[in-house]
Amino acid sequence: MVHLGPKKPQHRKGSMMDVPRDLIEEIKVLKSIFSVSPAKLRQITDHFRSELEKGLSVNGGNIPMIPTWVLDYPTGKESGSYLAIDLGGTNLRVVLVNLLGNRDFDTTQSKYSLPRKIRTATADELFDFIATSIQEFLHEQYPDGCKEEIPLGFTFSYPATQSAINTGLLQRWTKGYDIKNVENHDVVPMLQKALKQKNLPITVVALINDTTGTLVASHYTDPKAEMGLIFGTGCNGAYYELIKNVPKLQKDLPKDISPDSPIAINCEYGAFDNEHKVLPRTKYDIIIDEQSPRPGQQSFEKMISGYYLGELLRLVMLDLHQKGLLFENQSCDKLKIPFHLDTSFPAKIEEDPFENLSDVKDLILDELNIHANIAERKLIRTLAELIGTRASRLSICAVAAIYQKRGFTKTVHAAADGSVFNKYPDFQSRATQALADIFDWKMPKDQYPIVLVPAEDGSGAGAAIIAALTENRIEAGLSIGL
Ligand SMILES: Nc1ncnc2c1ncn2[C@@H]1O[C@H](COP(=O)(O)OP(=O)(O)O)[C@@H](O)[C@H]1O
Numbered sequence: 167m168v169h170l171g172p173k174k175p176q177h178r179k180g181s182m183m184d185v186p187r188d189l190i191e192e193i194k195v196l197k198s199i200f201s202v203s204p205a206k207l208r209q210i211t212d213h214f215r216s217e218l219e220k221g222l223s224v225n226g227g228n229i230p231m232i233p234t235w236v237l238d239y240p241t242g243k244e245s246g247s248y249l250a251i252d253l254g255g256t257n258l259r260v261v262l263v264n265l266l267g268n269r270d271f272d273t274t275q276s277k278y279s280l281p282r283k284i285r286t287a288t289a290d291e292l293f294d295f296i297a298t299s300i301q302e303f304l305h306e307q308y309p310d311g312c313k314e315e316i317p318l319g320f321t322f323s324y325p326a327t328q329s330a331i332n333t334g335l336l337q338r339w340t341k342g343y344d345i346k347n348v349e350n351h352d353v354v355p356m357l358q359k360a361l362k363q364k365n366l367p368i369t370v371v372a373l374i375n376d377t378t379g380t381l382v383a384s385h386y387t388d389p390k391a392e393m394g395l396i397f398g399t400g401c402n403g404a405y406y407e408l409i410k411n412v413p414k415l416q417k418d419l420p421k422d423i424s425p426d427s428p429i430a431i432n433c434e435y436g437a438f439d440n441e442h443k444v445l446p447r448t449k450y451d452i453i454i455d456e457q458s459p460r461p462g463q464q465s466f467e468k469m470i471s472g473y474y475l476g477e478l479l480r481l482v483m484l485d486l487h488q489k490g491l492l493f494e495n496q497s498c499d500k501l502k503i504p505f506h507l508d509t510s511f512p513a514k515i516e517e518d519p520f521e522n523l524s525d526v527k528d529l530i531l532d533e534l535n536i537h538a539n540i541a542e543r544k545l546i547r548t549l550a551e552l553i554g555t556r557a558s559r560l561s562i563c564a565v566a567a568i569y570q571k572r573g574f575t576k577t578v579h580a581a582a583d584g585s586v587f588n589k590y591p592d593f594q595s596r597a598t599q600a601l602a603d604i605f606d607w608k609m610p611k612d613q614y615p616i617v618l619v620p621a622e623d624g625s626g627a628g629a630a631i632i633a634a635l636t637e638n639r640i641e642a643g644l645s646i647g648l
């Protein structure tokens with residue numbers, strides 16, 4: 167048959183032929199515990215919205231809702247060269263950003279994989295690793311040495327309380343981190359000290375969360391962008407609030423900051439529902455929480471983000487193996503190793519286009535040294551789809567809640583970044599379907615009021631733009647915090 171135009175991508179029919187009854191029954195159980203109905207999504211979103219409000223109140227709530235002291239929308243005219251670093255959950259990036267002043271920018275960047283043991287290193291080792299990476303990057307960019315002081319925007323992808331834009335007290339480590347003597351400390355002087363020890367001519371001008379950087383960078387090029395979202399190792403979002411809608415800020419507000427001023431809020435919504443009121447936690451989610459360095463924290467994040475999805479799949483497969491349903495008479499040693507599988511594993515399982523799941527067979531053999539028969543592969547494929555679909559559907563409740571809380575009626579772009587958003591199969595289409603379920607949208611898809619769009623490089627360009635906005639405020643003698 168002659169195909170006109172590009173070939174349609176192969177899509178699995180996914181028949182359950184030759185799957186024995188006991189595995190069919192198990193699949194039914196998995197579907198019941200991992201599926202999230204439209205009604206459940208609406209219940210979660212309503213609670214999410216009230217928790218966002220609570221986080222802005224004087225007494226606070228589960229969700230930190232951190233004022234970032236980014237008090238301006240970018241104009242698109244910001245210009246100059248800035249250095250930015252992004253300490254994420256998996257990588258450190260060093261970025262040289264040249265803001266062109268016309269809603270455009272040029273970036274040069276290098277990525278440094280964080281050493282696997284970094285999560286339990288010392289504070290000095292962490293900041294020395296960062297300073298060494300910056301030193302290496304500067305040597306590449308300026309082989310003859312840089313003549314003048316370079317301002318730096320420090321993107322720190324962890325919850326940090328900010329009394330001003332150039333300070334940040336780490337509230338708690340997330341994403342499996344457990345580095346001593348950093349929580350409740352200001353991380354800006356720690357970085358500045360490590361840079362000074364290497365005689366690097368760098369001044370840390372601003373501390374930024376990656377979601378705030380994503381929000382600002384995306385708004386710089388796309389004025390419809392009203393949210394900055396990260397679906398990566400962790401999950402989080404930032405949006406512009408109005409100061410008058412933040413009760414916890416009213417007491418100490420500097421005179422030159424108007425209650426009508428915008429302020430970017432770093433929600434830190436990975437902490438949503440630490441009280442376990444609405445989220446449909448399974449016994450596997452409970453194991454992940456109990457075995458994490460910070461049990462009881464980041465309940466939402468632990469169900470949906472990149473650091474955990476591969477581990478979730480591993481725990482379910484191990485449980486079914488121990489029940490005698492999977493991989494009988496095989497040693498499964500690797501399957502017993504915590505965090506042995508990252509989220510690229512379920513992603514690759516979902517990408518296999520073949521009815522007999524031959525790619526899945528090779529993947530399980532390569533990564534786990536296990537021979538999975540066709541019936542086991544079909545169960546595991548269904549399980550990966552359930553975990554991936556639940557992650558995307560739950561993730562979007564945050565976006566719906568922010569949209570409702572801000573009372574938007576216009577079309578809003580939600581700018582998203584992170585490997586789960588960018589690489590997990592069907593994440594975006596599943597998330598968009600979840601939005602339609604939550605709001606019961608009947609209009610054509612291209613008229614949906616919330617549009618998920620790929621973000622600009624938030625932790626690079628965003629940090630630079632915020633550093634530029636901060637320098638402008640300082641030059642104008644305006645406050646940059648309490
Ligand atoms: N192909 C993939 N599909 C989905 N998630 C992935 C894929 N590859 C890696 N990941 C997950 O993405 C996370 C890294 O996210 P990324 O945004 O790249 O870094 P960071 O979170 O440090 O900014 C890891 O938790 C990893 O498990």
Ligand SMILES: O=P(O)(O)OC[C@H]1O[C@@H](O)[C@H](O)[C@@H](O)[C@@H]1O
Binds near residue numbers: 324
């Ligand atoms: O970019 P990453 O590493 O996936 O981080 C996403 C989020 O991860 C959360 O754990 C952090 O508390 C947030 O501050 C961060 O924004």
